[in-house]
Amino acid sequence: MIRVMKRIIFLLNLISLGVMNGFTQRQEKISPIPDFDSLIMINTELPKYYNLRNTGRLGAVKTQSNGGCWASAAIGCVESVWRTFGYSDEVLSDINLKLFHGFVPERSSNGNHYMATAYFSRRSGPLFKGPDNDSIYQPSPVTVQYITDARYLPNDQELVKMTIAQFGAVYSMTYHHKKNLDTLTNIYYTLTKKINHAVLLVGWNDTLLTRTGKGAWIAQNSLGLNYGDNGFFYIPYQDPNILEYNAIWPDWIPYEESSRIYYYDTLGSFHSYGFRDTICFGLVKFVAEKDIEVTKVATHINSSGTKIYSEIYDHFDAAGGILSGLLSASKPVRCLFSGYYTIDLADPVKVKKGEDFYVMMSYVHPTDTMPLPVESYIKGYSDPHITAKKCWVNPDYNRWPTTWYECGTESAFPSLNFDLCIRVYCLETIK
Numbered sequence: 082m083i084r085v086m087k088r089i090i091f092l093l094n095l096i097s098l099g100v101m102n103g104f105t106q107r108q109e110k111i112s113p114i115p116d117f118d119s120l121i122m123i124n125t126e127l128p129k130y131y132n133l134r135n136t137g138r139l140g141a142v143k144t145q146s147n148g149g150c151w152a153s154a155a156i157g158c159v160e161s162v163w164r165t166f167g168y169s170d171e172v173l174s175d176i177n178l179k180l181f182h183g184f185v186p187e188r189s190s191n192g193n194h195y196m197a198t199a200y201f202s203r204r205s206g207p208l209f210k211g212p213d214n215d216s217i218y219q220p221s222p223v224t225v226q227y228i229t230d231a232r233y234l235p236n237d238q239e240l241v242k243m244t245i246a247q248f249g250a251v252y253s254m255t256y257h258h259k260k261n262l263d264t265l266t267n268i269y270y271t272l273t274k275k276i277n278h279a280v281l282l283v284g285w286n287d288t289l290l291t292r293t294g295k296g297a298w299i300a301q302n303s304l305g306l307n308y309g310d311n312g313f314f315y316i317p318y319q320d321p322n323i324l325e326y327n328a329i330w331p332d333w334i335p336y337e338e339s340s341r342i343y344y345y346d347t348l349g350s351f352h353s354y355g356f357r358d359t360i361c362f363g364l365v366k367f368v369a370e371k372d373i374e375v376t377k378v379a380t381h382i383n384s385s386g387t388k389i390y391s392e393i394y395d396h397f398d399a400a401g402g403i404l405s406g407l408l409s410a411s412k413p414v415r416c417l418f419s420g421y422y423t424i425d426l427a428d429p430v431k432v433k434k435g436e437d438f439y440v441m442m443s444y445v446h447p448t449d450t451m452p453l454p455v456e457s458y459i460k461g462y463s464d465p466h467i468t469a470k471k472c473w474v475n476p477d478y479n480r481w482p483t484t485w486y487e488c489g490t491e492s493a494f495p496s497l498n499f500d501l502c503i504r505v506y507c508l509e510t511i512k
Contacts, residue, residue: 145175197231254276254322262308353453361474371509379421382454385418
């Protein structure tokens, strides 16, 4: 009965979005924003043809700067999601993301969705497009909204279609060379197994016949209106690269001047750590810069299916490895996808200026023996500032509650020279 009701609700959402008639009209705002992980897993029949073009749910076709396809696609994805839910029709700055992502400079023209998530999640953007935001670094940016979550979707046609229909255009990576576009049909053909370009998937046509088979994705490129069909083209389902890397940023919260996020992992996670077991715990120390109320915890997730759970403590004796003074906890969450997740605390935690507090996060995975996301140096990719005496790891807190190993630059173990990807969201309280 519950599943039937969920299906009915899902179908009503599809009808309100216009899925059932191919999105021929501009859609009205949907509120509240549905939970991505819950909604996207409800099975339903999808039309054979579907296209977001001319629905009001896409931003304009972009003309990327040199090597900026990844930034244009990421920003275009955010624009599409926001338009889908009636939030904003504003144009956002892909140039700011390309220039100020925070990774090594050479990655500006060789970026990816992980870099976009790092930029969004630490609140460097997104910013409105304009001369200043496009060219000048903003040390304390007034972001349009705070993007709180990222989902990296697996190679699953039905899942990607559902995401486009329900949430908006999907960021995806492929191989691109202009000579491979059939200019008569605007179908792109390649046999090359390689990734060098990012696009937006905005629809599909199951009945389109191509030289490689039946069916194709409808994609929006970032090479201007002179490319393909006014910036759009088709990628056959048989393309050797499409759907290998997909992303969407489905959740956000309003900008609020008093809102803060505490973290050490400025670039997020690309590596993982573990103790050759499917469970691992991380612990991070934070110090309140002002009187705050902690409301959420957050972390990167490198393996789909990871179950996470967090507790906040008042005190940690590093010498004895003893945590004490439990203040609050989050509910256990099974992360269906890799990406970036934020979770509400059961009870907000008030911390006075200058006081420290400790966030413990458990990571459990059915098979992955390195479930803990960490930030570290990666040659040619990331060179983050690594802290000291701020992070610890534990192979299994439930079995060995005092077995904590210090991470960072002063760790006794070179393999632990990293920061943990554990964060908290809070509000500065006004007296």
